[in-house]
Amino acid sequence: MSRRLTRTALGAAAMAAVLVYLSPRVSTQVTVLNHDTGPVGLGLALRQLPVEGSMLYVTAHPDDENNGVLVALNRGRGLKTSLLTVTRGDGGQNEIGPELFQAIGILRSEELAAVHRYDGADQYHTRAYEFGYSFSVEETFEKWGKDEILADVVKVIRMTRPDILLTMNRDGQAGGQHHMGSARLAQEAFRVAADPTRFPEQIKAGLRPWQARKVYQAGAGNPGGGAAQSSAGGGAPPQRPVRISTGDYDPLLGMSWAQFGTLARRNHLCQGMGQTESRPGEAGGSYSLYDSQPRVGGDEQDVLEGIDTSLRRLAAFATGQEAKIPTLGADLGAIEASARAAIEAFDARATQKTLPHIARGLGQVRALRTAVAGNTLTIDARAEILWRLDRKERDFMKALELAQGVVTHITVPDGNVVRGQTFDVMAQVFNTGTEPMSVDAVELHVPQGWTASLKQGQPVALKYNEAATLLYSVTVGSNARYSQPYWKRKPGPVERTGGDIYDLDIPEHHLLPWSPPDVTATVSYTAGGAKAAITAPAYYRYDGPWVGGEKQKVLNIVPHVSVKLTPDIAVVPLTAGGKKKEFRVSVLNNAPGGSAVKVRLEAPSGWRVEPAEATLNFSVEEEEMSAQFFVTPPARMTPGEAIIRAGAERGTEMFREGYQVIAYNHIQTRHLFHPAASKIKMIDVVVPANLQVGYVVGTGDDVPAAIRQLGATVTMLSPDDVAFGDLSKYSTIVLGIRTYEKRPDVRAYNQRLFDFARNGGHLVVQYNKTAMNQLGGGQAGPPPGAFGGGGPGGGRGGRGGGAPPNSPYVPYPGGITSNRVTVEEAPVRVLEDGTTEMSRPNRITAADFEGWVQERGLYFFGANDPRYTDILAATDPWAFNPGEKKGMLTVAQLGKGTWTYVGLGLWRQLPAGTPGAYRILANLLR
Numbered sequence: 057m058s059r060r061l062t063r064t065a066l067g068a069a070a071m072a073a074v075l076v077y078l079s080p081r082v083s084t085q086v087t088v089l090n091h092d093t094g095p096v097g098l099g100l101a102l103r104q105l106p107v108e109g110s111m112l113y114v115t116a117h118p119d120d121e122n123n124g125v126l127v128a129l130n131r132g133r134g135l136k137t138s139l140l141t142v143t144r145g146d147g148g149q150n151e152i153g154p155e156l157f158q159a160i161g162i163l164r165s166e167e168l169a170a171v172h173r174y175d176g177a178d179q180y181h182t183r184a185y186e187f188g189y190s191f192s193v194e195e196t197f198e199k200w201g202k203d204e205i206l207a208d209v210v211k212v213i214r215m216t217r218p219d220i221l222l223t224m225n226r227d228g229q230a231g232g233q234h235h236m237g238s239a240r241l242a243q244e245a246f247r248v249a250a251d252p253t254r255f256p257e258q259i260k261a262g263l264r265p266w267q268a269r270k271v272y273q274a275g276a277g278n279p280g281g282g283a284a285q286s287s288a289g290g291g292a293p294p295q296r297p298v299r300i301s302t303g304d305y306d307p308l309l310g311m312s313w314a315q316f317g318t319l320a321r322r323n324h325l326c327q328g329m330g331q332t333e334s335r336p337g338e339a340g341g342s343y344s345l346y347d348s349q350p351r352v353g354g355d356e357q358d359v360l361e362g363i364d365t366s367l368r369r370l371a372a373f374a375t376g377q378e379a380k381i382p383t384l385g386a387d388l389g390a391i392e393a394s395a396r397a398a399i400e401a402f403d404a405r406a407t408q409k410t411l412p413h414i415a416r417g418l419g420q421v422r423a424l425r426t427a428v429a430g431n432t433l434t435i436d437a438r439a440e441i442l443w444r445l446d447r448k449e450r451d452f453m454k455a456l457e458l459a460q461g462v463v464t465h466i467t468v469p470d471g472n473v474v475r476g477q478t479f480d481v482m483a484q485v486f487n488t489g490t491e492p493m494s495v496d497a498v499e500l501h502v503p504q505g506w507t508a509s510l511k512q513g514q515p516v517a518l519k520y521n522e523a524a525t526l527l528y529s530v531t532v533g534s535n536a537r538y539s540q541p542y543w544k545r546k547p548g549p550v551e552r553t554g555g556d557i558y559d560l561d562i563p564e565h566h567l568l569p570w571s572p573p574d575v576t577a578t579v580s581y582t583a584g585g586a587k588a589a590i591t592a593p594a595y596y597r598y599d600g601p602w603v604g605g606e607k608q609k610v611l612n613i614v615p616h617v618s619v620k621l622t623p624d625i626a627v628v629p630l631t632a633g634g635k636k637k638e639f640r641v642s643v644l645n646n647a648p649g650g651s652a653v654k655v656r657l658e659a660p661s662g663w664r665v666e667p668a669e670a671t672l673n674f675s676v677e678e679e680e681m682s683a684q685f686f687v688t689p690p691a692r693m694t695p696g697e698a699i700i701r702a703g704a705e706r707g708t709e710m711f712r713e714g715y716q717v718i719a720y721n722h723i724q725t726r727h728l729f730h731p732a733a734s735k736i737k738m739i740d741v742v743v744p745a746n747l748q749v750g751y752v753v754g755t756g757d758d759v760p761a762a763i764r765q766l767g768a769t770v771t772m773l774s775p776d777d778v779a780f781g782d783l784s785k786y787s788t789i790v791l792g793i794r795t796y797e798k799r800p801d802v803r804a805y806n807q808r809l810f811d812f813a814r815n816g817g818h819l820v821v822q823y824n825k826t827a828m829n830q831l832g833g834g835q836a837g838p839p840p841g842a843f844g845g846g847g848p849g850g851g852r853g854g855r856g857g858g859a860p861p862n863s864p865y866v867p868y869p870g871g872i873t874s875n876r877v878t879v880e881e882a883p884v885r886v887l888e889d890g891t892t893e894m895s896r897p898n899r900i901t902a903a904d905f906e907g908w909v910q911e912r913g914l915y916f917f918g919a920n921d922p923r924y925t926d927i928l929a930a931t932d933p934w935a936f937n938p939g940e941k942k943g944m945l946t947v948a949q950l951g952k953g954t955w956t957y958v959g960l961g962l963w964r965q966l967p968a969g970t971p972g973a974y975r976i977l978a979n980l981l982r
Contacts, residue, residue, distance in 0.1 A: 087608050089173050091309060095404035098458035099308045100131055102402055102410065104451050105395030105417065107134035108444060109365030112218035112268075113177070114209065114242035115279075116234035117145045117186060118164040119324040120224060122278045122341045123175045124302035124317030130176035132306060132313050135365070136447070137177040138216045141168065142205065142238045143186035147910060151328040151794065152720065154756040156964065158545060159718060159728050160326065161186065165569050166723035167323050174320030178216075180567045182208035185545055185556040188910040189231055189878045191934035196237040199556040206248065207258075209241050212567060213249035214263040217443075219363050221246055221271040222343060224279070229936050231876070239273055243346050246271040250349075264439060269363050270352060272298065272343035295345050296355045303339035314339035323722050328797075367392040367448070373440045374433055381431050384424075391420045391448070398455065408491045410459045411584035418452040418586045421445055453588040460583035461489030464592050466576070470677075471596035471725070472614045474646050475536050480511070481528040481594050483577050487518035493583040495524040501576045505533030530575065532613060539612040540715070540729050542571045570726075573610045601721055609725045617653055618644040618714040619732035621702040625969045626736045627765040629743065634691040636666075639734060641702045642682045644714070645674035654705040655683045660698045664688040672704075693738045695971070702732040739971045742897040743767050743978045750786040752778060752802060754795035759822070759977075762966035763790070766978055775801035783808065788818040788981050793963050795821070796828045796865050803831060806865050813867075814951025818982045822958050823915045829861040829871040860918045866957075867950050870919025875941045875959075877912035877930040884912065884930045885940070893927050893947060893956070893979050900979065904972030908965055916943030916959040924948045928960070956980060 091097060111129055115121050121139055130137040144161035155163050168179050184200045197205075213221075226239040248254045250267035259265065275297045302314040309316050318334040343359060345352060352362065364372070371378075371385045378384070394417030398410045425445040428438055463486040473479055483498045495515040500508045513526035542565040543558040565571050573593035580589045593610050600607035620642045628637060641655045655670045670683035687700060704711045715727040747768035751760045760770045773781065773789070778801050783789065789812060795802050802809070813819040860871035884905045886894055894900045905912075912930050927945040944959040958980070965973035 087173075087606075092173075093458070093463075094461075095407055096308050098407050098410065098455065099402055099404070101451070101455040101458055102395075102399045103131075103134040104136075105134075105398060105414075105448075105455060106367060106392045107365050108367050108369055108448065109134075109360065109363065110136035110138070110216060110218045111220050111222060111359075112138045112140060112213060112216055113222045114140045114142070114238055115224055116142050116232075116238040117148065118168045119145070119321075119327045119329065120235065120238075120279045121171075121177075122274075122302075122317070123171060123320040124312075124314035124339060125222070125278075125300050125341050126175035126177050127309075127317045127320065128300060128302045128304070128313040131309065131316065132304065133360075136216075137175075138180060138212070138218065139168070139172070139177045140180045140182070140209065140212045140242075142182050142209075142241070143184045143234065144181055145186050145327075147186040147188035148327065149755075149793075150326045151755045151798070152326045154758055155326070155718060156967070158541070159716060162541060162718050162726050162728055163326055163720070163723065164324075166718070166726060167326065169569060169724060170323035170722050171320045174316060174323075179569045180212050180216075181569060182212075182567070183543065183558045183560070184208075185558055186234065187556040188880075189876060189914070190233045191231050191878060191932060191937040193233045193237045193240065195934070196234055200237075201555045201557050202241070204557055206241050206245060207255045208567065209245040210249045210255055211258055211263065213245055213268065214258060214266050215567075217266045217268075219269050219365070220359055221268055222359075223271065223273045223346070225274050226346070231878070231937065233936070243271055243273070246347055247349070264436060267349050270348040270359070271346050272359060273346045275342035275344055277339075277341040278343075295352075297342040297344045298356050298359050298361075299340045299342050300359060301338075301340040303337055305336065312336055312339065325720070325722060367395070370441050370444055374437045377433050377437060380433055381427065384428075387420065387424045387427070391417050391424065394420060398459075406490075407459045407461065408489055408584075410455070411491060414452055414455045414459055415584035415586035418449065418456060418588070421449050421452055425449070453590075456583055456586060456588045457590055459489070460491060460493055461487060462493065462579075462581060462583065462590065463488055464577075464579050464590050466592050466594045468575070468594050468596050468611050471598070471609050472612045472646055473532050474614060474616045474648075475532050475534055477648065478529060478531045481508070481530050481575060481577070483513075483526045483528070483579070485518070485524045485579050485581070487520060487522055489583075490520050491584065492517060492519050493581055494518065495579065495581050496587070497578075497580040498524075498526050499578045499580070500528050500530070501578065502530060503533060503536065503574055505535055506574075507531045536574070536613050538614060538715075538727070538729065539571075539574070540727055542568075574613060575611050607721070612725070612727060614646045614715065614727070615711055615713070616645070616647040616651070616709070617704050617706055617711050618646065619655075619702055619704045619711050620644075620714040620730075621657075621700065621732045621734045623761055623765060624734060625762070625765065625967065626700070626734050627741070627762075627974055628689055628693065628736055628738050629767075630693050630695065630738060630740050631742070633689055633693045636686040636688050639685045639687055639700065639702075640682045641670075641685065641704070641732070642680060642714075643672055643704050644680045645677060647674075647706075648677050650675040651706055656703050656705070657685050657687065658701040658703065659687055660700075662690045663698070663700075689736075689738070695740055696738050697969070698736040698738070700734045700736060702734075704732075735969050737969050737971055737974070739974055740898075741766070741971075741975045741978050744897060744982060747788070747981050748786050749981060750777070750783065750789040752789065752791045752795050752799065754792035754798045754822070754824075757793050757822075757963040758967040759790065759792060759963055762974065762977060763981065766974065766981070768981055775799070778802060778808065779805050783812045783817065784815065786812075786817065788820060790820045790980075791822060793822045794824050796824050796831060803865065810867060810950060810955070813953035813955050816952040818954050818956070818980075819950070820956045820958060820980050822963060823913070823961075824872055825915055826860065826872050826874055828865060829863045831863075831865070859920045866917075866919075867948055867955050868919070868921045868923045870917060870921055870924060872915050873918040873943065874914075875916040875918070875943060876914035876937075877932050877941050877944070878934075878937065879932050880908040880910055880912060882912050882930045882932055884928055886927070887929055887942070888925055888927050891925070891927055891947065892982070893945060893976075896979060898975045898979055900972075900976060904975050906972065907970055908961075908972070909968045909970065910964055911961050913944045913960040916941055917946040917957040918943050919946075 129135045145164035146161035223239040223242040224235045252265045398413035401409045465484045494517040508530045511527045542562040575594035578591045595608045653672045657665045666686045672681040715729045719725040743766045860873045862869045863871040926942040929942045931940045946957045948955045
């Protein structure tokens with residue numbers, strides 16, 4: 057048994073190297089897909105053996121990348137590929153669930169991990185928080201802190217040492233300026249990374265300067281691309297764009313690189329990426345050279361033109377020192393010859409034919425590494441060559457694993473464990489190859505403060521289809537860190553927090569998609585006469601959905617009890633002083649066996665809590681119970697905010713937080729912790745009595761909870777309710793965000809909803825994307841294999857300039873535009889002050905638009921038909937989003953009732969507790 061390496065055990069430079077190697081892959085997806093196993097996996101791994109080239113792709117958000125290009129360069133051409141996604145997409149919309157802000161950032165990060173199981177890229181993130189759609193690069197840099205994020209980009213370049221960089225287009229006169237910002241940062245970092253005087257703390261920590269050869273920016277055929285041109289400011293003469301072909305058919309993958317990229321890309325589910333497979337044919341992305349060092353002159357045919365990607369290139373790092381290691385070139389040539397011999401020997405029906413060549417190449421790499429390590433080369437030359445030989449050793453070990461048919465599984469009986477819990481870890485090593493092998497050692501790695509010991513089993517020699525099984529007993533440390541993001545956003549205003557940038561709980565994990573797993577095992581074995589090792593995470597396996605088969609997730613450390621107080625936001629009208637309000641404390645027991653938990657609420661002075669305490673008696677793990685409390689506010693209140701906190705006492709320990717589970721079938725399960733607290737908003741809001749509201753869920757939002765907080769009765773309408781139910785019992789029916797895109801029943805029975813309004817009801821439609829204009833024609837999104845936009849809000853409708861196409865789901869000619877107002881403080885102008893929406897029962901004033909978060913709204917309505925009335929308008933301050941935007945709140949009389957379109961971002965404001973949003977919502981409910 058050994059401990060996980062920590063900063064106290066390794067120098068900073070060594071730690072950086074360990075994290076670069078382990079974390080982008082080990083910490084993300086556990087399940088290995090078929091194309092990375094067996095003969096196909098071996099064939100793809102062999103392609104990388106003779107290649108020593110790499111590429112770094114820099115984008116702004118998850119889903120900005122061209123996955124076909126990543127497949128072409130990695131799977132097809134054998135390059136090492138890395139993707140630096142500057143943000144985690146925290147400000148995006150969500151088409152599959154209610155996650156927003158940091159929660160959707162986690163979801164989108166995990167979707168990238170699922171994507172990379174196909175395209176093969178390693179993933180990195182900066183500290184930038186995606187604060188929402190932007191029309192200004194200047195705003196983007198101001199909110200992120202340009203120097204801080206530039207330092208992160210430079211650090212990734214120094215870590216991955218790419219030959220070429222691909223970026224998005226730096227120029228554009230439209231929205232999505234995060235894209236342009238990410239490109240400008242990467243293009244500046246191209247030269248900054250080579251300057252040891254810039255960000256010298258990185259050099260002091262063990263990283264070395266690095267000058268990549270070329271940097272390109274995206275053109276046609278790429279997300280965030282356009283008519284990309286070389287810039288004289290970048291130091292590159294104008295050239296024709298270079299095309300990276302992705303339409304080539306790959307016999308190992310059984311499809312083209314573009315098609316395989318589509319399989320990767322469809323994992324961006326929360327951003328609505330198409331699930332239809334693309335077809336064979338010409339495909340690719342164009343890139344224009346922005347800068348190069350040394351200068352490139354004349355047109356190019358390939359992005360790697362003029363770059364040596366063979367193993368022999370390592371000799372160039374010792375230029376002028378040949379006498380110190382005269383056999384370097386020959387030794388590199390011998391390694392490359394072994395790699396190519398393995399490729400020539402590849403036989404899908406007999407993978408063992410490659411074993412002698414792989415084993416020989418692995419031995420040659422190690423012998424050369426020993427020679428270089430003991431040589432008198434300069435420190436920089438020695439470090440560069442050794443870093444690349446270490447990487448090549450891992451390539452050969454991966455090929456050896458696949459050629460031999462070594463299969464490793466490290467499993468645990470429970471996906472969640474608590475501090476102090478003892479559990480078993482089973483390590484199984486299978487030999488599926490025809491050649492014998494031996495398991496030499498299995499070493500379990502656990503964090504400091506944990507213990508691990510071998511219970512049974514031992515390393516053994518394995519013949520065909522034999523297995524070695526070792527069982528370990530592991531005890532979680534008493535202070536083990538709960539499994540959660542290592543990055544956290546600072547609460548509070550920008551002037552106090554420093555901007556839209558994440559804090560790091562664990563600085564050592566900076567840039568990684570997630571912290572490395574807590575429990576891993578290293579299996580050392582001998583095959584084909586060569587020794588190798590495999591490091592794999594411990595995982596829990598369980599039944600997935602009936603169409604998905606087995607699911608796997610890494611081990612999570614959780615508290616003994618998880619505590620949640622609902623509602624998250626409680627609204628108390630000023631007229632409700634002295635009236636009881638219900639709260640519920642939900643407690644999830646994660647501890648094995650039974651326990652008693654005492655639950656209490658803490659309220660501000662002058663507030664009364666009943667009962668004072670409740671006891672919950674648990675008998676089994678994963679049992680959940682709740683306690684009901686009533687809180688009575690003072691009889692007289694003023695507008696403001698109060699906090700109610702919940703605590704659950706188990707033994708001598710008090711638990712005051714719980715975790716949100718972010719789990720979908722296509723991603724790894726992750727937890728996001730929240731304090732067990734409720735914000736009480738004392739609001740001067742009047743709500744009509746006895747409101748009966750029907751709610752139709754679209755992609756998912758928290759608006760129903762907000763309506764309930766106003767005192768209305770909310771009924772969630774099923775497809776049968778929409779099709780056949782009695783709608784007349786509701787005074788108002790509210791459609792959740794993007795209902796028409798998500799609910800075929802709503803599209804099919806839209807006339808029933810219109811009839812509801814014609815008969816005197818009030819139909820409120822929250823925002824839909826521009827796809828609502830085309831849904832009647834059967835086209836709900838971009839064509840198969842196409843890119844439907846870059847970051848959040850990448851819609852396809854026009855901005856201004858007349859009415860959009862007519863949607864078949866609105867009462868009169870009109871439709872959805874991609875107009876939006878991104879500045880949450882943008883001034884709002886009331887166009888129709890006397891309408892019910894602005895005056896009854898609450899008079900809406902400028903104060904109601906104060907304290908908003910992220911944006912005013914998006915996907916506004918557009919029409920020239922006079923039967924529509926625009927109630928509000930707002931103006932962004934950005935040159936790339938000119939003019940006043942109407943359609944953020946639009947009303948039409950429909951028979952005896954009304955139809956209302958709400959482009960205002962109430963769905964964001966209500967969960968954030970924005971008082972004015974509740975007052976506006978109350979006016980929409982009748």
